[in-house]
Amino acid sequence: xxxxxxxxxxxxxxxxxxxxxxxxxxxxxxxxxxxxxxxxxxxxxxxxxxxxxxxxxxxxxxxxxxxxxxxxxxxxxxxxxxxxxxxxxxxxxxxxxxxxxxxxxxxxxxxxxxxxxxxxxxxxxxxxxxxxxxxxxxxxxxxxxxxxxxxxxxxxxxxxxxxxxxxxxxxxxxxxxxxxxxxxxxxxxxxxxxxxxxxxxxxxxxxxxxxxxxxxxxxxxxxxxxxxxxxxxxxxxxxxxxxxxxxxxxxxxxxxxxx
Amino acid sequence: xxxxxxxxxxxxxxxxxxxxxxxxxxxxxxxxxxxxxxxxxxxxxxxxxxxxxxxxxxxxxxxxxxxxxxxxxxxxxxxxxxxxxxxxxxxxxxxxxxxxxxxxxxxxxxxxxxxxxxxxxxxxxxxxxxxxxxxxxxxxxxxxxxxxxxxxxxxxxxxxxxxxxxxxxxxxxxxxxxxxxxxxxxxxxxxxxxxxxxxxxxxxxxxxxxxxxxxxxxxxxxxxxxxxxxxxxxxxxxxxxxxxxxxxxxxxxxxxxxxxxxxxxxxxxxxxxxxxxxxxxxxxxxxxxxxxxxxxxxxxxxxxxxxxxxxxxxxx
Numbered sequence: 001x002x003x004x005x006x007x008x009x010x011x012x013x014x015x016x017x018x019x020x021x022x023x024x025x026x027x028x029x030x031x032x033x034x035x036x037x038x039x040x041x042x043x044x045x046x047x048x049x050x051x052x053x054x055x056x057x058x059x060x061x062x063x064x065x066x067x068x069x070x071x072x073x074x075x076x077x078x079x080x081x082x083x084x085x086x087x088x089x090x091x092x093x094x095x096x097x098x099x100x101x102x103x104x105x106x107x108x109x110x111x112x113x114x115x116x117x118x119x120x121x122x123x124x125x126x127x128x129x130x131x132x133x134x135x136x137x138x139x140x141x142x143x144x145x146x147x148x149x150x151x152x153x154x155x156x157x158x159x160x161x162x163x164x165x166x167x168x169x170x171x172x173x174x175x176x177x178x179x180x181x182x183x184x185x186x187x188x189x190x191x192x193x194x195x196x197x198x199x200x201x202x203x204x205x206x207x208x209x210x211x212x213x214x215x216x217x218x219x220x221x222x223x224x225x226x227x228x229x230x231x232x233x234x235x236x237x238x239x240x241x242x243x244x245x246x247x248x249x250x251x252x253x254x255x256x257x258x259x
Numbered sequence: 260x261x262x263x264x265x266x267x268x269x270x271x272x273x274x275x276x277x278x279x280x281x282x283x284x285x286x287x288x289x290x291x292x293x294x295x296x297x298x299x300x301x302x303x304x305x306x307x308x309x310x311x312x313x314x315x316x317x318x319x320x321x322x323x324x325x326x327x328x329x330x331x332x333x334x335x336x337x338x339x340x341x342x343x344x345x346x347x348x349x350x351x352x353x354x355x356x357x358x359x360x361x362x363x364x365x366x367x368x369x370x371x372x373x374x375x376x377x378x379x380x381x382x383x384x385x386x387x388x389x390x391x392x393x394x395x396x397x398x399x400x401x402x403x404x405x406x407x408x409x410x411x412x413x414x415x416x417x418x419x420x421x422x423x424x425x426x427x428x429x430x431x432x433x434x435x436x437x438x439x440x441x442x443x444x445x446x447x448x449x450x451x452x453x454x455x456x457x458x459x460x461x462x463x464x465x466x467x468x469x470x471x472x473x474x475x476x477x478x479x480x481x482x483x484x485x486x487x488x489x490x491x492x493x494x495x496x497x498x499x500x501x502x503x504x505x506x507x508x509x510x511x512x513x514x515x516x517x518x519x520x521x522x523x524x525x526x527x528x529x530x531x532x533x534x535x536x537x538x539x540x541x542x543x544x545x546x547x548x549x550x551x552x553x554x555x556x557x558x559x560x561x562x563x564x565x566x567x568x569x570x571x572x573x574x575x
Contacts (some may be wrong), residue, residue: 008347008419011377019374096357100415102326103354104375105346175468 014107042077070134085119086164269463275331
């Protein structure tokens with residue numbers, strides 16, 4: 001064996017490591033479009049929609065309307081963040097980076113794990129940003145609801161990490177977020193993040209319940225509003241997570257089978 | 260070496276061929292890119308895979324790197340499956356294009372590779388140094404020139420300190436200066452005894468940097484020889500004459516004759532000593548219309564790789 005070479009061994013965890021996540025995080029935050037999309041836009045929308053005295057003075061459940069809008073925007077932000085995180089695979093495939101990674105010990109599953117951790121990390125940051133802005137403009141929630149709404153908005157955004165991965169493998173485009181951004185906008189509208197679904201008319205409200213953003217919003221706002229049907233929201237999230245995860249797995253398998 | 264009671268078989272890279280291709284075929288639908296290549300490369304060799312575009316060079320390299328599986332035949336790299344050899348860092352590669360993210364800096368890209376191979380910061384500095392890009396380590400990849408990106412790929416390939424380094428058309432798109440610098444770095448590196456395989460369609464590169472040249476055409480090896488043999492192939496001249504009923508055996512027996520070809524009434528002789536052939540033809544036979552043309556590497560290459568060429572002039 002060559003003396004200059006350290007023992008040739010495979011890395012633990014298939015190559016997944018905090019150092020790798022750190023490098024990837026730094027790269028993601030370097031992308032101005034990602035930062036604007038995931039951190040700035042939800043905060044700006046919250047300032048536009050939630051920052052007025054009427055909403056501050058109107059109660060919803062145990063809080064006020066500003067708080068209600070804040071949670072919706074946190075969901076929106078977390079969703080954009082996790083989708084972007086998942087959709088990174090598209091850019092990396094287009095650049096031939098995925099192929100380059102096959103010349104390393106990194107296992108495909110570890111690669112996906114890195115992307116999920118990354119997506120959830122920036123999703124968390126996005127929720128925190130929305131809550132900080134909300135707090136500054138007078139959102140009012142019981143203490144337990146701040147924590148529970150925040151955690152639920154974040155955890156449920158995992159649906160969209162799966163969605164991002166699926167789309168990332170499906171669309172071999174450099175600008176996949178330019179397609180997914182408007183799609184998420186429409187889904188958010190349909191899912192009641194911008195306007196409560198019952199204000200959209202009966203037919204639309206019924207359709208809305210089947211769209212993927214609806215469930216996340218309902219669940220995340222539940223600790224505050226205690227209305228709506230929680231089980232419907234949970235069912236919605238469970239079904240859509242399965243759909244996107246199965247889709248992502250299907251594309252992922254096809255992708256690695258080409259090896 | 261001390262014999263231990265270790266039950267695991269001790270495999271030393273030097274015990275194996277660096278690359279062992281055995282009847283390898285690669286088809287994409289009805290297209291056969293690689294049509295039964297058998298090739299053995301020993302540790303320490305610097306081998307050029309020479310051939311025109313579409314000859315099957317990249318398909319062959321992809322299989323050696325485990326990026327694709329052969330349709331038939333077997334590929335072994337240091338006695339292992341290609342994918343395992345890659346994961347252990349026994350083999351690494353500088354690919355033709357792509358494979359870089361423009362949002363990373365040069366240093367981060369190499370650091371990421373080192374992280375994946377479980378190597379420390381010293382490895383990163385050394386790789387950057389040896390690839391000659393220490394001075395641009397903080398530059399974003401997207402702001403690097405083609406030559407700089409290629410040297411970054413080289414730095415990444417150095418990270419696992421591979422036994423075998425594969426370069427796929429490494430200087431495509433580089434200017435003359437960049438090409439020279441790149442090869443200087445590679446040649447410097449090969450002195451350490453690393454096995455190197457590079458695909459190229461630049462004859463000068465194969466001639467200048469390889470110990471062994473493997474000509475590939477339409478997915479098959481058409482010639483395989485040392486650089487010296489390739490030079491001999493190129494240094495000869497061609498004697499052409501009209502000679503009905505030429506005695507091929509007699510012509511082949513002449514000193515310095517590489518090959519004899521008869522096309523109808525025309526006889527074509529490739530020889531290192533063309534004068535002797537001409538003298539023989541004009542004094543001992545009825546040959547007429549005699550012409551002598553010099554044959555450079557370019558022509559040898561074209562003869563060997565052109566689709567209508569016959570497989571003459573092979574050194575082995």
